[in-house]
Amino acid sequence: MEEMLTGGALDVLTGDYLAELTMLILGRDRLKDPARGYAKTFLRQLETGLGLAKDRGVRIVVNAGGLNPAGLADAVRELSERIGVPAAVAHVEGDDVLARGPAGLRAPDGSGAERSAADGPASGSGWGEGVLTANAYLGGGGIAACLRGGADIVVTGRVTDAALVSGAAAAHFGWAEGDLDALAGAVVAGHVLECGAQATGGNYAFFAQEEIDVTRPGFPLAEIARDGSAVITKHPGTGGAVTTGTVTAQLLYETAGARYAGPDVTARMDSVRLTQDGTDRVRISGVRGEAPPPRLKVGLTRMGGWRNEVTFVLTGLDIDAKAALVRRQLEAELSSLEARGRRPKEVTWTLARTDHPDAPVQEEASALLRLAVRDPAEERVGRAVSGAAIELALASIPGFHVTAPPGKGSPYGVFETAWEDAARVPHTAVLPDGRRVTVPAPERTLEPAPVEEPSLPEPLPDPLPASYGESRRMPLGAVAGARSGDKGGSANVGVWVRTDEAWRWLVHALTVDEICHLLPEIRHLPVTRHVLPNLRALNFVIDGLLGEGVASQARFDPQAKALGEWLRSRKTDIPEGLLP
Structure with a gap:
């Protein structure tokens, strides 16, 4: 945060703190303390960042509110008073739909079956057995309302990652629901920014061939124009690079087809054009937008059960025979557990042939045989399994050893996706003065149709001669x-x-x-x-x-x-x- 605020000019600083796994972690935090459920990292960054932002006239938009944006907004106000830097704080809420059951919902089990209110509540939270969090992916409308209402800092819960940027741009330019191409351009720019240095050479496939120094890459920023076109760049003197290649790589990250559907607009990824606009400057233009779908994505997390794993190190000769012996020995113990009703529900074996012949380093002479077990009950995956593996130490393969001592099982989580009618999900901007502004769902929606090959705008090229x-x-x-x-x-x-x-x-x-x-x-x-x-x-x-x-x-x-x-x-x- 400090780097971005001191490295060059900015109007708005955005921060994306939420991933699918993060929501599960925050859900467990909230179970321990209902006042938690937000990303505390943001508060630590704001200790120095708030004064820098105020001095430079930079507004801050983050989704660090997680499951408790109102709680984080209050915490920001307390911090503001404590460090003596006044700030107008607003937040966006409505995404947390755990407390009520779904209606008109496409089932998360993939069956395509739809529920209605008349069906009555499902088990557990209403979204299914054991669901810990249920959050709809909101768009940028609430963010725009907060900024128009005078906020210096906007805190949200689960919004789409790109909404942090598109919401800020919509507030700045006064875009309305029908400005689909402009909104789509800002969504594409937001998608490029959302993973930070991944757009400036981080995790870039050609870093070696293109001799990009990614020892400490800078963070990307977008210069957004009124028509939604943008230039992706970074602060002067920072590491890494911004090229059509680095931006292409990020555009492809965690996307699917040509239609990139979101709550405000469906951006046509097949209309995006990239051009190098100077050193560390890539222009994004030509982005077309279509009406958004009528339903919002809802991310569901739940605890899936318990897991444990043991990794056996197989060294030197006869790797396949050694792996077969270990499996026979452990399967015999698992059969014994089954007879007592204690065999894990799921047992998976994986052999990774990481070994090399005539290896000059012992580790390079070794393969890894991994046993992973899962079960809803903790006692079925604990020391009954890992202890049995260690008991083979003096009666199994030559060179027997494992990568870790026997341990207890650990919980694992599950992420599922459901879809809820956008009109049924409340979207509310809570302004710095406490006023609550309802953000209406888009009036015009469109079910995204698949784009068949060849995609827009031209047919496939001829094969190479x-x-x-x-x-x-x-x-x-x-x-x-x-x-x-x-x-x-x-x-x-x-x-x-x-x-x-x-x-x-x-x-x-x-x-x-x-x-x-x-x-x-x-x-x-x-x-x-x-x-x-x-x-x-x-x-x-x-x-x-x-x-x-x-x-x-x-x-x-x-x-x-x-x-x-x-x-x-x-x-x-x-x-x-x-x-x-």
Whole structure:
């Protein structure tokens, strides 16, 4: 915060504090103390940041309110008085819909069944058994109302990440509901900013090839124009870089198809055009907007049960035989537990062949055999499992050891998505003077239709001609970048190239069948390909790869953050004329 406030000119400083996992953590905090449920980090940053912001005339908009935006707003007022820096504080509420049951809701179990009020309440909170938090993703209307009402600091709960930027821009320019293209442009700019240094070279696939120093990248900022176009840049003298590549990578992050639907507008990602506008300046233009959908996304978190894991280290020769022996021994113990009604409900084995032959370092000679267990009951995943594993220490494979001592089970969470009619979700701006302003749902809505290949605005290009030479077996990353991430139990991986010639090859070569061949783990899952010609990019959505979301830790890489880098390392046939 201090870096952004002192590094150069700003009108509004935004901060995104909420992820799917964060909501679960805040939900557990709220169980312990109903007065909590917000991100305390923001208050620590504001100790020095508030004075700097006031001196420079910068307004602050954050979603750090989490499950208790009113509580955080009060805490900010107390801090303001304590440090002697007056501030007009407002907050946005209405997103927390846990207390009431759904109506007209698309069921989170994926069945597509709809509930109505006449059906009566569901079990648990009304949203399902054991739901801990239920928050609708609000748009930027409440933020805009707070800023128009004179707020220096606006605190929200669960809004879309991009709403922090689009709400501020709407307040500044006076945009109305019908200014769809302008709103869509601001949403796209907000999506670029929401993950901080990920837009300035952080986590960037080509950092080495393009010699970008990301030791300490600066944070991105957007210069937004009245028509919604924007220039992404960063403060002078900060590290990293802003290029069409770094911005493309972030645009592809945690998105799906060509229609990026939000509560205020549906932004057409296939209309986005990026141009380098000078050093560390990338212009975003041409963004088209459509009416938003009639329903809001609702994020549901609940405790899923208990889990435990043991990782056996298998070293040297006969790795497969060693893994088979350990599994036989543990499965015998699990069968004994089953006879006593204590076997865990879910048992998963994974063998990672991280070993190398004739390794000069012991760790490089070792493979990892991982046993993970889950169950609704804590006692079924505790020392009955991990203790049994350790008891094999003197009676199992040669070189037996594990990565951690036996331990208790730990709780895991689940994230689910539901959809609620926007008109039924209260959206209220509480202004600095205490007045409550209702933000109405959009009058005009539109169900987002899928954009079939080829996507807007032009058909697929012709395949690359034979003049580019014979193909060589090379890693995909020799020519393509990738960025991947999570949305609940699904993962997405966006793949892009930097030249028109490479695009002519990629769009025909990287089909759904080919990506399933390159990533065998996804072969049994539904995979959807989306084409974004303006970005020279493909975006693949893989349903179910992450089980019940990041908090459930269903996979070695539970948020699919490195899925794109795994894809780039896989070898495929690439024409020689495209290779560096």
